[in-house]
Amino acid sequence: MTVTALWGTQRKWLLAEPDFRRLWLIGLVVFSVRWLEMLAVAVFAYQQTGSPLIVALLTMLRMLPMALFGAPIGAAAERIERRTALVIVMFSMLLCSIALALLAWTGSLEVWHLALASLFSGIIWTTDNPVRRTMIGEVVGPERMSAAMSIDVGANNASRMLGPTVGGILLATLGIGGAFVVSVAGYLVAVAVAVRVRAIANAAAPASGTSVLERMIEGLMLVHSDRRLSGIMVITVIYNTFGWPFTSMIPVIGQDDLGLGPAGIGLLASMDGVGAFGGAIVIALYAKPRHFARLFVGGVAIYLAMLPVFALASYPLLAGSVLLLTGLANAGFSIMQATLVYLSAPAEMRSRVFGVLSVCIGIGMIGFLHLGWLAGLIGAPWAIVTTGVEGLLVLLLTRRWWRAIGV
Numbered sequence: 001m002t003v004t005a006l007w008g009t010q011r012k013w014l015l016a017e018p019d020f021r022r023l024w025l026i027g028l029v030v031f032s033v034r035w036l037e038m039l040a041v042a043v044f045a046y047q048q049t050g051s052p053l054i055v056a057l058l059t060m061l062r063m064l065p066m067a068l069f070g071a072p073i074g075a076a077a078e079r080i081e082r083r084t085a086l087v088i089v090m091f092s093m094l095l096c097s098i099a100l101a102l103l104a105w106t107g108s109l110e111v112w113h114l115a116l117a118s119l120f121s122g123i124i125w126t127t128d129n130p131v132r133r134t135m136i137g138e139v140v141g142p143e144r145m146s147a148a149m150s151i152d153v154g155a156n157n158a159s160r161m162l163g164p165t166v167g168g169i170l171l172a173t174l175g176i177g178g179a180f181v182v183s184v185a186g187y188l189v190a191v192a193v194a195v196r197v198r199a200i201a202n203a204a205a206p207a208s209g210t211s212v213l214e215r216m217i218e219g220l221m222l223v224h225s226d227r228r229l230s231g232i233m234v235i236t237v238i239y240n241t242f243g244w245p246f247t248s249m250i251p252v253i254g255q256d257d258l259g260l261g262p263a264g265i266g267l268l269a270s271m272d273g274v275g276a277f278g279g280a281i282v283i284a285l286y287a288k289p290r291h292f293a294r295l296f297v298g299g300v301a302i303y304l305a306m307l308p309v310f311a312l313a314s315y316p317l318l319a320g321s322v323l324l325l326t327g328l329a330n331a332g333f334s335i336m337q338a339t340l341v342y343l344s345a346p347a348e349m350r351s352r353v354f355g356v357l358s359v360c361i362g363i364g365m366i367g368f369l370h371l372g373w374l375a376g377l378i379g380a381p382w383a384i385v386t387t388g389v390e391g392l393l394v395l396l397l398t399r400r401w402w403r404a405i406g407v
Helices: 005-014 018-049 052-077 082-105 111-125 128-140 141-173 177-192 212-225 227-256 264-284 287-310 317-345 347-362 365-378 380-397 399-405
Strands: none
Touching: 005 052, 018 052, 018 082, 018 111, 018 141, 018 227, 018 264, 018 287, 052 111, 052 128, 052 212, 052 227, 052 347, 052 365, 082 111, 082 128, 082 177, 128 141, 128 177, 128 317, 141 177, 141 264, 141 317, 177 347, 212 227, 212 347, 227 264, 227 287, 227 347, 227 365, 227 380, 227 399, 264 317, 287 317, 287 380, 287 399, 317 347, 317 380, 365 380
């Protein structure tokens, strides 16, 4: 049997699992809505304020809860039946989108409403790793986790094609109210699917009398003592501080430097998702355990190297082509991030370690502040160039962590 046929069989096997299919579909819907909202909010805020800093701050607010609440949410997730937590999370987002849609259609929507909603969305986002993705691991088992993460991250990447494109079209035709109506529809689907997921027993019930704070500290201590987990967290912080924040400037670059309207900005932003989706397919077909660490670290290096090229691109076709490459690089990083953490952490500690991972992702809010501040001083293009170069230099300084991960 060929490698392609073998992995194709494994993917079909995974998708034949009803609960994996449901959890995957929830991720696809929620990711699509998230990317749609992020583009819509960024374009609306920039049109209202003309401030790149405000645009960056709105995205930063989605990450702030990860830094503040990632570890306690990860510890608390082990004390709650995860299906119940998943349903509550989806229903909460549905209510938030309904409120924003009503505000938009009545002409009452303000930037501060979007700031509050971004903060609330960030709290919900923080639950994804310790709840939904941990449930995926419990459904498929460690031996199929890499393939499962490839399919799940592939859904995220597909949503990065769909969400911004649909968001741009809706903004150009129906305005931001139309975007939030689609969000409401998406979360209705997510709630309906979440209630059909079977109750999955947590891998390890919390010891009697052990508090959330004690379990959170145990997770932090494990990451500190395990060099492989520490290395994964260090690379995650670098990517989220110096790399990913540039996506908040795509609407600014698209409007000011490339002369694009909302629909064009949406199409440009979707190119990153196209590349990432293609990368996820390749990884699902061909990646072996010996490749995992190199895909993880190498993806970050390539991603950072592409930022100056995108920032200085003088026409949309080149900018879109560069975003295809950042998407490919992002696929290697994002798939292996969740896979390596799941495989490296003891079964009874996975939710806690995923909570620490959320904190490391949330630290990236500093990168959004840094990028927004630089954009106000020297313009968005040169701010992106600066952060890309800074990220590469910091990555080189952390080479000893690469070996701990397995590069």
